[in-house]
Amino acid sequence: MTDESRVEWREWGADAFDAAARRGTPVLLWLTATWCDDCHEMAVETFGDPRVAANVNDGFVPVRVDVDRHPRVRERYNMGGFPSTVFTTPSGELLTGATYLGPTGLRQALDGVRETWDAKGESAGRIPRALADDPTPVGPVDERIEEHLAGQLEAQWDAEFAGWGTDAKFPLPRTVEFALKRDQFRATRTLDAVERNLRDEDGGLFRYAGARDWSDPHREKLLTTNAALLRAYANGYLYTGEESYRDVADGVAAFLRDRLWSGFAFGGSVDPTGDRRDLTAYADGNALAADALLTLFAYTDDDDARESAEGALEYLRSDLVDEDGRIVHFVDGDETGERDLLADAAAVAGAFATSAQVLGDGADLARRVADRALDVLGDGSAFLDGPETGPGLLDRPLRPIDDTVALANALCDLAALTGEDDYRERAREAVGAFAGAADRMGPQVAGYGGVAARLTRDPLVVAVGDSPGSDLHRAALRVADHEKVVVPDADDAPEGTAHLRGRDRQPAETPAELMRRVAATAEE
Numbered sequence: 001m002t003d004e005s006r007v008e009w010r011e012w013g014a015d016a017f018d019a020a021a022r023r024g025t026p027v028l029l030w031l032t033a034t035w036c037d038d039c040h041e042m043a044v045e046t047f048g049d050p051r052v053a054a055n056v057n058d059g060f061v062p063v064r065v066d067v068d069r070h071p072r073v074r075e076r077y078n079m080g081g082f083p084s085t086v087f088t089t090p091s092g093e094l095l096t097g098a099t100y101l102g103p104t105g106l107r108q109a110l111d112g113v114r115e116t117w118d119a120k121g122e123s124a125g126r127i128p129r130a131l132a133d134d135p136t137p138v139g140p141v142d143e144r145i146e147e148h149l150a151g152q153l154e155a156q157w158d159a160e161f162a163g164w165g166t167d168a169k170f171p172l173p174r175t176v177e178f179a180l181k182r183d184q185f186r187a188t189r190t191l192d193a194v195e196r197n198l199r200d201e202d203g204g205l206f207r208y209a210g211a212r213d214w215s216d217p218h219r220e221k222l223l224t225t226n227a228a229l230l231r232a233y234a235n236g237y238l239y240t241g242e243e244s245y246r247d248v249a250d251g252v253a254a255f256l257r258d259r260l261w262s263g264f265a266f267g268g269s270v271d272p273t274g275d276r277r278d279l280t281a282y283a284d285g286n287a288l289a290a291d292a293l294l295t296l297f298a299y300t301d302d303d304d305a306r307e308s309a310e311g312a313l314e315y316l317r318s319d320l321v322d323e324d325g326r327i328v329h330f331v332d333g334d335e336t337g338e339r340d341l342l343a344d345a346a347a348v349a350g351a352f353a354t355s356a357q358v359l360g361d362g363a364d365l366a367r368r369v370a371d372r373a374l375d376v377l378g379d380g381s382a383f384l385d386g387p388e389t390g391p392g393l394l395d396r397p398l399r400p401i402d403d404t405v406a407l408a409n410a411l412c413d414l415a416a417l418t419g420e421d422d423y424r425e426r427a428r429e430a431v432g433a434f435a436g437a438a439d440r441m442g443p444q445v446a447g448y449g450g451v452a453a454r455l456t457r458d459p460l461v462v463a464v465g466d467s468p469g470s471d472l473h474r475a476a477l478r479v480a481d482h483e484k485v486v487v488p489d490a491d492d493a494p495e496g497t498a499h500l501r502g503r504d505r506q507p508a509e510t511p512a513e514l515m516r517r518v519a520a521t522a523e524e
Contacts, residue, residue, distance in 0.1 A: 005047030008057050009064040012073060014391040020061040020090035026117050027092070028060040029077055029392075031067050031084035034278035035220035035269035038100045039083040049103040055110050060087075068268050068282065069330065069337055072386050075400065076131060076393045087113045092392030093125025131396035136382050137436030141428050143456050145438045146182075149449030153183045156443050161213045162186075162193040164443040169209040171198065171225070173232035174405075174447035177482055180232075180239045181450075191236050194229065195248050202259060203251030204270065205229050219272035223260055226252050227288035234296040235482045249296050253305050256289055261308070265315040282330050282337075283320045286312040287347035294351075294358045298477040306359075313355060316348060317365060325368030326376075342385045345373035346406035353413035357486045358477065360468035363417045370414055373407060374426060382433035383407060401445060404430050408451045416461045416485035416501075428455045450483060460484040461501040462514070465493035472498045475511030479518050 009030075010016040020027045030047075032039040046052055056062050067074035067082060077086045079097040085106065086097035095113055098105070116124050153175075156164045163169045171194045179187035197214035198206040200221065207225050210216030230252040236245035259277065260267045266289045267279030293309035296302055321327050327344040329337030349369040355362030377383045382399040389395055408427040415424035431452050441448060460483065462476040468488045476486045476498055493499055497507035498514050503521045508514040 005043050006050060006053035007047045007062050009062050012063055012065045012070055016061055016063045017090055017092060017391045023061065026060055026095060026113055027088045027090060028056060028062045029086040029088060030064045031074060031077060031082055031086065032064060033067050033082050034276060035222060035271045036082045037272045042083050042100055046101060046103050046106050052103050052106055055107065059110065059114055071341065071343060072338065072394055075385060075398060089122050089125035091122065091125065094128060095124055127396065131393055131398060133397050136399055136433040138381060138433055139435030139438065141432045141435050141452055141455050145435060145452035146449045148439055149441060149446045150182045152443045153179050153186055157186055158212065162189040166212050169212060169214050171229055172444060173228035175443050176232045177235050178446040178450045180235055184239060188236060188240060191233060191245060202255050204255035204259065205252060221270045223266050223268050223285040224288055226256060227285065227292045231292035231295050234299055238299050238482065239480050246300060253293060253296060257308055266312055280330050280332055281315060283316060283327050283344040284347040286316055287351035291351040291354045294354050298358045313351065321348060321365065321369065325372035327369065338386060340376050340387055342373065342377050342383050342403045342407065345369050346403050346410060349410035350406060353410050353417060356417050358468065360488045366414055367418060370411060381429040383430060401434050401448060405447045405451050412454050413485050416459055417487055431455060454483055458502055462486045462498055463490035463493040463501045464488050464498040465490060465495045471511055472514060475514050
């Protein structure tokens with residue numbers, strides 16, 4: 001971000017908090033992103049004000065944080081959007097915070113924080129509830145989780161404008177995928193609304209709409225959003241055969257290649273003007289993109305999608321994942337991101353598990369990544385978002401449900417690919433860590449219901465005795481169930497045959513026969 005402010009910003013790190021402790025002053029954290037228009041405006045209009053800058057420099061230790069490069073800081077200090085303007089004690093405990101502040105608003109906030117600090121000092125700080133280290137709401141993983149969340153698809157449905165909720169509309173790609181299998185009408189209406197309202201002329205999709213009717217689109221285009229939606233549209237095509245959904249998926253894939261490909265990996269975002277691109281190659285984003293592109297290739301034989309996915313996977317393999325399965329969030333010259341983040345491990349394990357199903361290669365790396373995550377991030381039945389180390393509140397435990405769902409899905413895939421049921425049992429434990437609160441969950445976390453469903457019924461695993469690319473293998477990939485697992489070159493399937501492992505061991509020798517057997521078991 002171009003810095004037109006006069007604030008003497010420090011980098012995130014222990015040195016900044018140590019300086020605040022020595023000076024006896026609070027810390028001003030400013031959470032920003034390359035793609036955030038309001039952040040650029042606040043940098044100029046607010047921090048460019050000489051009086052504001054002087055007040056900040058004199059009475060605070062100012063720290064600017066790129067939330068894409070520091071996702072654990074983002075999750076602990078996010079005030080509900082970006083920019084986030086956050087005041088903390090020198091130990092990192094929260095004093096107060098807001099999102100965008102103009103010059104007058106920030107001057108008032110600075111004065112209020114100084115008064116509080118002078119009166120109470122460190123005792124004014126607090127630990128957010130999510131970081132209080134309370135036990136997760138453990139419960140049984142049973143059919144009621146899927147049933148409840150399927151019911152929420154209807155209960156919180158916006159019948160007038162599509163999507164879920166009555167305020168700003170987010171695309172919710174994982175919710176759409178959950179609904180495609182259980183409530184196809186609402187899933188497809190939401191895909192249609194996203195296409196009409198959030199699709200840019202270059203094929204990319206905007207992050208969200210500011211209004212219930214999908215108007216006021218926030219026009220930044222993030223790799224993570226586009227990758228997740230690419231997969232959702234590909235799965236929409238799988239379930240319905242509607243060419244319009246394939247067209248959107250193809251358009252997103254072209255956007256990724258044309259606007260975010262750096263020559264060796266996918267960058268992170270394009271800002272609302274289209275002029276600024278962050279070409280930093282993040283581990284989770286590249287893994288999500290590879291997974292989505294392989295999904296599109298599996299259903300369409302699109303070689304461009306396959307080649308793009310292979311490029312991202314190769315970068316992950318060669319530059320971001322080491323021999324022990326440890327992942328670094330990004331590498332940019334001499335700067336490297338954090339290691340052992342749950343979001344990275346879940347996405348990378350999932351992407352290479354998908355590669356194993358589609359291309360026949362990747363299970364070993366997926367296993368290494370998953371094994372390390374289980375070892376380093378396992379916290380009882382749940383998972384931590386990263387190592388409990390670092391300045392500020394980074395040493396406080398955070399157990400995010402979305403990343404837990406993603407890793408649990410990857411573990412379910414690995415169990416089928418490797419035959420090791422321990423992965424499935426560990427996934428069950430992780431899902432069970434939140435099951436006690438399942439009856440309070442809404443459609444925004446419907447993906448939790450999807451992985452719970454995978455764990456409460458016999459998995460749909462298609463064992464194929466042929467190598468990837470055969471007619472039987474391609475037919476198996478196109479079984480209309482995005483929660484299935486396809487195992488090519490399976491030891492338990494004779495060459496030239498395929499069967500449904502644990503359901504129907506009668507071998508199918510043609511794609512048509514395989515589809516008949518899938519349909520027959522679905523009716524049972």
